[in-house]
Amino acid sequence: MPHYAALRPESVLDAAAAAGFDPDGRLLQLNSYENRVFQVFLEDGVVVVAKFYRPERWSDAQILEEHAFALALAAADVPVVAPLALQSRDGLLALSGEPPTLGEIRLDGEPFRFSISPRRAGRAPDLEDPMVLQWLGRFLGRLHAVGAEAPFRHRRTLDVATFGEAARDRLLEGDFIPPDQLPAWRSSCDAALNAVREVFERVGTVRRLRLHGDCHPGNILWRDEGPHVVDLDDACTGPAVQDLWMLLSGQPTAMAAQLGQILQGYRLFMPFDTRELALIEPLRTLRMIHHSAWLAERWSDPAFPAAFPFFGTSAYWSEQTTQLREQLEAMGEPPLELY
CATH class of the missing domain: 3.30.200.70 (Phosphorylase Kinase; domain 1)
Structure with missing residues (x-):
């Protein structure tokens, strides 16, 4: 390499x-x-x-x-x-x-x-402003309208096998988890992945399209003329809600209100299947497991131990176990309800 x-x-x-x-x-x-x-x-x-x-x-x-x-x-x-x-x-x-x-x-x-x-610069979007949320919704609706025009044939698909099971297996095969934390983490991870599968099966078939894939606020830049993105490095195939949920924060009622504003703009350009709301916590769970595997895969790069010194410690994996257990509870709760 x-x-x-x-x-x-x-x-x-x-x-x-x-x-x-x-x-x-x-x-x-x-x-x-x-x-x-x-x-x-x-x-x-x-x-x-x-x-x-x-x-x-x-x-x-x-x-x-x-x-x-x-x-x-x-x-x-x-x-x-x-x-x-x-x-x-x-x-x-x-x-x-x-x-x-x-x-x-x-x-x-x-x-x-x-x-x-x-080169394009910008600042972080103000996610507390309802008008900004609606504008972001219009932006993502337009992005998804283009994304729905043709499929990816080579990019990854966001699913349980790729972002969950394969990520878990890479972590286990690489011996990244300390022995004192391995049983608890593995048990929690397997239980969480089972819950993810159950939710996806319960929701049934939803439309999958080309996505930004990593649409958190840090990857959206705001200028006077509105939002833009400078990188599609994590573009993948998946459900539309993957590009929406990372813009949400706070308690469920707050997230539901934020999502309602986003969808006001989004639906001007693309329909939204509300069944996908049940996929938010499963997708969050997959992202957590995938992120740990991403850190593990990059550990030989000197930039990663310097930036993420906590990775691989017992404290890190104990926290991951706790978060996976919390995700199990969250996936058992009713999905967000739009008002």
Whole structure:
């Protein structure tokens, strides 16, 4: 596997130049655990963002599906930052996509895949403002309307097998859980996954479409002209409510009121199946298990132990066990009721 240590500042500038851009030498690394992301300042005063993908996380086909989705959203005037078309100066890059949006360059003999997009800034949305919630609903309704036009063929599907069972198995196979915490965590995790399956079976078949996939407030940027997203790295196939529930907080009555505001805007562009409300707590449970597996998979990356020093401790797994038990109780409660 290529190591990010080979991705030196001069290598990033060389990659941007090989892709048809003219860096002026200035570079700023942005916060990103999963990938390596840089602002690249160009000679004409424009600033672009170069994103170098974590090796072996996604296949080329999966990345190109993400790019195609972003381009389709941009073509429909949905405010998502789409990748720019690349060129290969002097034949230094291997290019993929129509248009070519994925480049591969060899650094110290190792391949690195990257894309380049315009820079877009923004602030966190004010989720206490009902008008902001309605606007976010309209934004997600438009995003889902495009998402429903065609399926993903290579991206992951958000289901119990992929985000729950496979994540649990990776944690167990890797011996990440201390022996004193393993029995309790495994028992709670298995019980929680059984409950998730039961809820999904009880709800029955719901529409699955292309989603943002990781639509928490930190992944939505707000400008005067409204919300936008700059990254679809976790785009997947799943139920619409996956892109809605992470915007909710507080007690059930507060979350129901917030969701009601979001759906006022959402339903202007997309119908919403209220049966999906029962999937909120199961989806939250899957996210918890998947997040632990994500940390475990990245533990060899020096950035992760530094950022998440608590992971792997007995205290961490004790807390996870407690949260899974709480999720068991939550999944036994009636779903949110809209007023």
